[in-house]
Amino acid sequence: MPAEDRRVLVLEFLAEHDMPLPPLAIYSGLVRYHRITFSYRTVQNILSELTENGDIYRVDTSALRDGEITPIDDDESSRRAYYHITEQGKERVT
Template sequence: MGKEDRKRLILKVLADGGFALPPVVIFRNAKLRGATFERRSVNNYLTELTEEGLVQKIDAEALDEGEIKEVDLSDEGYFIATDDGIDVAYDRD
């Protein structure tokens, strides 16, 4: 499985669930889907996917109020797939 396939797997975990998830949960669900990469790789892929606009990191506390508030990659938070990320995950144009 090449790097782009691994990144797509991360996207599918986020897109299929439709949930805001912390990296460790994304990693565990990727493992359930056959991922062979390690936990630290998930962080690297999430950073790249965020920079590509396919994933967004959001404030977990804002979620308590039903809000989606984007945060910087260096801040604590959860990840969600963007609309573009969902399209890429499912090969939609």
């Protein structure tokens, strides 16, 4: 599967579920529902690329415990995060 098709598939998955998800849940969902054959590391790389492009953003996991979807600032890049699709990302797959 070409790299761009992989990126679109990840975006479509995030758009379909429209909730913050951790990388492993995204990977597992893609394996289960789309039978992907590319690796978890590839999904992590795609998530980084999509974040840099503004198609998704990283969400603060501690805020999620309070039901809030709060983007993480760039200076907090070392913290674990969930990912959520942006409006720009949704437009790419609709």
